[in-house]
Structures are given as C-alpha cells and as structure tokens.
Amino acid sequence: MYDLVLLHPPTVYDFRNEMLFTGPISDVVPSSPVFEMYPIGLTSIGDYLERFGLKVKIINIANRMLLNPDFNVEKKIKKIKTKAFGIDLHWLPHAHGSVELAKIVKKYHPDTPVLFGGLSSTYFHKELIKYPWIDFVVRGDTTEKLILMLLNKLEAGRNNDFSDIPNLTWKQDGRSFYNELSYVPDNLDEFDFPGYGYVIRSVFKYFNLLDPLPYKGWLQYPNTAILTSKGCSYNCLICGGSKDAYELNCNRKKLVMRSPKKMLEDIALIQRFTRAPIFLLNDIRQGGPEYVNEFLSGLEQMDLKNELVFELFNYADEEFFKRLNKAMPKYSIELTLESADEDIRKYNGKLPCTNVKVIEMLQFALKHGCSKIDLFFMTGIPNQDYDSAIRNVDFCEIIHKECSESPKISYFIAPLSPFLDPGSPAFEHPETYGYKKFCHTLEDFREAMKQPSWKNMLSYETNKMTREEIVQATYDSALRLNEFKYNHNLIEKDVHDEVAYKILKSVEFLKRLDEVDQLSGEDRNLEMSKIKEEVEQINRHSICGKNELKWEVKRLFADFPSLAYIGLELLIQEIMKGIKCRLGKIDRNIVLQSHNIQK
Numbered sequence: 322m323y324d325l326v327l328l329h330p331p332t333v334y335d336f337r338n339e340m341l342f343t344g345p346i347s348d349v350v351p352s353s354p355v356f357e358m359y360p361i362g363l364t365s366i367g368d369y370l371e372r373f374g375l376k377v378k379i380i381n382i383a384n385r386m387l388l389n390p391d392f393n394v395e396k397k398i399k400k401i402k403t404k405a406f407g408i409d410l411h412w413l414p415h416a417h418g419s420v421e422l423a424k425i426v427k428k429y430h431p432d433t434p435v436l437f438g439g440l441s442s443t444y445f446h447k448e449l450i451k452y453p454w455i456d457f458v459v460r461g462d463t464t465e466k467l468i469l470m471l472l473n474k475l476e477a478g479r480n481n482d483f484s485d486i487p488n489l490t491w492k493q494d495g496r497s498f499y500n501e502l503s504y505v506p507d508n509l510d511e512f513d514f515p516g517y518g519y520v521i522r523s524v525f526k527y528f529n530l531l532d533p534l535p536y537k538g539w540l541q542y543p544n545t546a547i548l549t550s551k552g553c554s555y556n557c558l559i560c561g562g563s564k565d566a567y568e569l570n571c572n573r574k575k576l577v578m579r580s581p582k583k584m585l586e587d588i589a590l591i592q593r594f595t596r597a598p599i600f601l602l603n604d605i606r607q608g609g610p611e612y613v614n615e616f617l618s619g620l621e622q623m624d625l626k627n628e629l630v631f632e633l634f635n636y637a638d639e640e641f642f643k644r645l646n647k648a649m650p651k652y653s654i655e656l657t658l659e660s661a662d663e664d665i666r667k668y669n670g671k672l673p674c675t676n677v678k679v680i681e682m683l684q685f686a687l688k689h690g691c692s693k694i695d696l697f698f699m700t701g702i703p704n705q706d707y708d709s710a711i712r713n714v715d716f717c718e719i720i721h722k723e724c725s726e727s728p729k730i731s732y733f734i735a736p737l738s739p740f741l742d743p744g745s746p747a748f749e750h751p752e753t754y755g756y757k758k759f760c761h762t763l764e765d766f767r768e769a770m771k772q773p774s775w776k777n778m779l780s781y782e783t784n785k786m787t788r789e790e791i792v793q794a795t796y797d798s799a800l801r802l803n804e805f806k807y808n809h810n811l812i813e814k815d816v817h818d819e820v821a822y823k824i825l826k827s828v829e830f831l832k833r834l835d836e837v838d839q840l841s842g843e844d845r846n847l848e849m850s851k852i853k854e855e856v857e858q859i860n861r862h863s864i865c866g867k868n869e870l871k872w873e874v875k876r877l878f879a880d881f882p883s884l885a886y887i888g889l890e891l892l893i894q895e896i897m898k899g900i901k902c903r904l905g906k907i908d909r910n911i912v913l914q915s916h917n918i919q920k
C-alpha cells in the first residue's frame with residue numbers, strides 16, 4: 322500500500338484516438354506533443370515524503386501511453402493501492418488530460434482522496450475544486466510540507482476540517498474553502514528538486530523502471546536538469562513564471578535561489594549516474610555576483626565530468642565567459658531572444674539589450690570555449706507583426722556572419738503555443754499588451770486543447786496578427802530558417818528535406834482541416850479519422866530537425882561500478898529508514914517555520 326501515488330497525465334486524455342494536429346507546439350522541448358515530461362516537483366514531493374517513511378510512487382501515465390499503444394490506463398489505475406492520489410496540472414496544456422484522469426481514479430477508488438497541484442492548478446483552483454473528482458488543490462510553488470500535513474490529517478481520520486493547512490483549497494458539504502496562501506518559503510535547501518536520489522531509489526524499490534521515466538527517449542538521451550530558483554526577477558510580458566505572475570498566483574514577492582552548496586551536491590549526484598549534460602534552469606546570475614562566484618568556485622574544485630548548460634536572461638560580459646571557461650571543462654548556453662527587433666525584445670523583457678550587444682556576447686562566449694549556443698525566437702509575442710517575425714531569420718544570418726560562421730550556434734523559431742500563460746502580464750491585461758484572448762476559464766482551455774488543429778488550439782491572437790497569421794508567420798519563417806541552415810552547412814540535406822517536407826505538408830493539412838471543420842456529425846468524424854494517420858507523421862519536429870536540440874554525448878551513463886555503488890548506498894539508506902520508522906524515531910508532524918516570510 323502506498324501513501325501517495327503521483328500521476329502525470331497526457332495533455333488530451335484520449336490522444337491515442339483523437340485527431341490532433343499539434344504542429345510545432347513541442348518542437349523545442351524534449352517531450353512529444355502530449356507533454357509527457359512531468360514537473361520536477363513530483364520528485365521533490367516523493368523525496369521529501371519518503372524521508373518520513375512514507376511510500377510515494379510516480380507513474381508517468383502520459384509516457385506509458387506513448388510507449389505502448391495498448392497500455393490500459395483503467396486497468397493500471399484499478400490495481401493501485403494507495404491512501405491518496407496526486408495529479409499534476411502544472412502546465413495548462415494538461416487541462417483536459419488531468420481532469421479526465423481524475424475521473425478514472427474516482428471511478429475505481431471513490432473513497433480515495435485526489436489532490437491536484439502545480440502552477441495551473443493554483444491559478445484555476447476555484448474551478449478545479451468544483452469537479453466531483455477532485456478533493457483538494459495544494460496551491461503555491463512549494464508544496465512538499467503541505468502535502469505531508471494533509472496526508473497526516475487524512476491518516477488521523479480527522480478529515481472534516483482542513484482550515485489549518487495553508488495554501489489548501491478543499492470542500493465540505495458542497496462548500497469550497499480557500500485557505501490563505503501564506504506558506505511561501507524563502508529557503509529551498511531542505512528540498513531536492515529534482516530528487517534524483519528518490520527516482521533512482523524508487524526504480525529499485527518498486528521494481529519498475531517504466532513508471533517514473535521522465536519522458537519518451539530518456540534512457541537513450543538522459544537529459545538532466547537542476548532548478549536553480551523559484552520565482553523570477555524578470556517580468557517578461559508573456560511569461561506565467563514572471564515576477565508579477567509569481568506574486569499574483571503564488572504570493573511569491575521575491576525570487577528564491579537554491580544555495581550554491583545544494584546545487585553543487587546535486588551536480589555531484591548526477592555525475593555519479595550519467596554523463597549527459599546538466600541544465601541549470603533559470604539564470605544563476607539572478608542570485609547576484611557573490612552567489613555566482615561561490616557557485617563557480619565550487620565547480621572549479623570539483624572533478625566535473627558532465628557538460629553544464631546555462632540559461633542567460635540578459636547580457637553577459639567577457640569576464641563572465643572567461644570565468645565559466647575556467648570553472649569547468651565544458652559548458653553551453655541557451656538564450657531566448659524571442660525577437661530580432663530590439664524594441665519588441667525590450668518591451669517583452671527577455672534579453673533586453675541591443676542587437677550589437679547580443680552579437681558581442683555571442684562572440685565572447687565562442688572566444689571563451691562555449692561548446693554550443695542555442696538561440697530561440699518566437700512568433701506571437703507583443704507588437705510583433707508578420708514582417709517582424711520573418712526578420713528574425715535575417716538576424717540569424719547576421720549573427721552567423723558576425724560570429725565567423727560558427728557551427729556551434731543553433732537557431733530555433735517556435736510559436737507561443739498553445740496558450741498564453743495564465744498569470745502573465747499579457748494574460749492579465751490583454752488590452753494593455755495587445756492581446757485578444759479566446760480562452761478564459763479552465764473549461765475553455767480544456768475545449769481548446771481538443772481542437773483538431775493547433776491553429777484553433779491557440780488561445781489568443783495579437784493586435785498585429787490573427788491566429789491564421791501567427792501560424793503563417795511560424796511556417797514561413799521556419800521554412801526560411803531551414804533554407805538558411807542548409808545553405809550555410811548547419812544542417813545535413815536529409816534534415817533539411819525532411820523539415821521542408823513537413824512544413825509544406827503542415828500548411829496543406831491546415832487547409833484540409835479547415836475544410837473538414839465545416840462538415841458536421843458523422844461526415845466530419847469520418848474525414849478526421851481518415852487524415853489522423855497522416856497527421857501523426859508530421860506532428861513531431863515539424864519545424865526543426867529532431868537532433869538539432871541534442872547535445873553530443875559520447876557515453877550516456879556513468880560506469881557500472883559507480884551505478885552499482887549508488888544502488889547499494891540507496892539500499893542501505895532505505896534499510897536504515899525502515900529501522901528508524903519501526904522504532905518510531907521519525908516524527909511526521911512537521912512545523913512550518915518559513916511562513917509568509919516575504920513582506
């Protein structure tokens with residue numbers, strides 16, 4: 322019997338049967354269009370609860386469905402024995418799948434509590450709690466302790482009054498209660514996110530490798546990541562993780578960084594089991610110069626084997642890259658430029674420096690040993706019209722020339738899709754920032770996600786482009802970018818041809834789908850099922866090659882002795898914990914110390 326089983330849903334529950342032309346919505350992330358990657362936080366929840374002797378299991382339902390077309394979700398759910406279920410609705414594209422999964426859980430386990438959590442659950446908690454299949458929403462960006470408090474209360478059978486658990490949305494006799502969102506910790510060091518130790522341990526402990534796999538293809542390409550902070554010091558207009566969004570949604574008034582010491586410990590653990598690159602999510606410079614210095618000095622003293630990938634939100638000078646180069650054997654950087662138009666870029670808020678400065682920093686990076694640079698542009702951002710979106714490719718050409726035609730720079734263009742992030746300044750004040758929203762409530766988003774074409778999934782249009790034009794600008798610029806890459810030997814002919822073919826096919830499909838959409842009833846269903854198979858072939862990597870975002874990794878995993886050693890160590894920890902539990906030495910009753918600390 323588990324204490325908590327955490328389920329990660331697919332975007333649309335029945336994606337295996339529905340006709341969904343998702344186009345490029347997941348082209349620049351490791352997941353497929355069902356966004357099978359689960360939130361890092363599930364592992365920190367598992368890790369934290371297991372410290373208290375609880376048994377927590379993650380089942381990536383989305384990935385299991387993807388890996389095996391015959392995987393029977395209902396059968397799997399029915400067999401689970403647990404005291405509570407948790408389902409993440411962190412990314413809004415999971416709006417449909419998460420609620421449908423909750424329905425299935427309740428069908429087979431009507432008396433087992435179902436908890437929801439994540440950034441989108443927090444935003445839409447009032448709507449979620451109204452569904453009969455959802456009992457609790459644990460709000461906020463840090464829920465480990467709150468979940469423990471809730472499970473303790475449920476275990477004690479005092480399940481009638483939950484008013485003393487901060488951040489909790491709950492219901493009783495048809496009435497909903499929204500406890501104050503007052504737990505917003507300003508220190509994250511007691512949590513492990515991701516809890517890689519927990520994941521590896523759970524594979525051995527529950528004899529199942531498939532259930533907790535982060536995404537399809539992870540074993541072949543085991544990307545790892547470390548979240549360096551929660552909240553943000555930037556306020557990008559379209560970001561649901563911006564400063565304003567965190568304050569509005571999670572009551573987080575200021576950014577919190579993990580300590581350099583904790584991050585170094587995480588890196589040390591990761592390199593014991595894999596040689597894959599480690600992504601440091603969010604710009605570490607948000608912690609200030611002393612923080613960066615302490616972290617990089619720590620790296621210098623480590624025998625670092627993996628490549629580190631840094632996200633940069635703003636200009637970095639030559640000294641910074643010199644320092645990175647000195648601190649580690651191999652590093653890469655990721656820059657989200659969004660637009661080549663300086664004014665538009667500054668207005669949105671990410672990398673708000675001039676193009677001259679952008680080029681200068683790329684040159685510095687290349688001069689000081691950077692092994693790969695990813696540059697991301699976006700269609701659908703505030704003030705961007707069709708011509709501006711197309712100009713992004715011109716800027717790529719300029720960068721290429723100015724950076725000695727370096728093949729180390731990779732260029733990507735992707736649409737802001739499928740949704741405008743709830744909580745972002747643009748979502749909250751659409752008129753101010755030039756947006757028109759088509760989706761407002763959670764039900765609107767659930768419906769949007771089920772639209773057969775990604776054009777109609779888009780939850781917004783801008784004052785400069787309709788949905789039609791956003792789609793057009795995406796494909797036209799992607800086609801131009803593809804030509805540019807091929808002409809400058811940045812991609813092979815087969816990649817070029819495949820992408821070009823997929824783009825042309827996609828444009829053709831959009832037209833066909835519009836026609837089919839005019840039909841009704843059976844005729845519509847019949848036509849949709851006819852084109853489903855063809856659509857599936859162009860649903861993935863339709864605007865860039867599938868390997869363009871991958872890092873060259875010579876050896877994926879660490880050697881066998883290191884892996885066996887980790888396994889043994891985790892086993893011993895588990896035995897020790899079991900003994901402590903039996904002796905009653907672990908107290909599950911925690912006290913929240915950092916409580917509404919950010920005045």
Ligand code: B12
Nearest residue numbers: 352356358360361362407408412413438439463464561562
């Ligand atoms: C890191 C990150 C990623 C990583 C994912 C890493 C991972 N596996 O978690 C990558 C780069 C892959 C990514 C991809 C995407 N992302 Co992203 N991402 C972020 C980022 C930068 C940080 C997220 C964060 O801080 N998490 C920390 C906290 C909040 O979450 P957590 O620790 O994982 O979980 C805690 C709580 O959320 C809660 N919780 C979570 N799940 C559950 C479940 C239960 C049952 C409970 C009780 C609690 C609970 O408790 C956890 C523990 O304390 C934010 C921007 C930002 N600054 O916030 C965007 C952000 C979350 N991403 C966003 C989006 C839109 C996406 C994509 C859909 C984009 C796209 N179209 O490709 C994809 C989806 C990928 C997928 N699922 O396959 C939006 C989400 C807006 C929204 N509400 O939908 C954000 C806000 C901003 C943005 N536009 O990038 N992302």
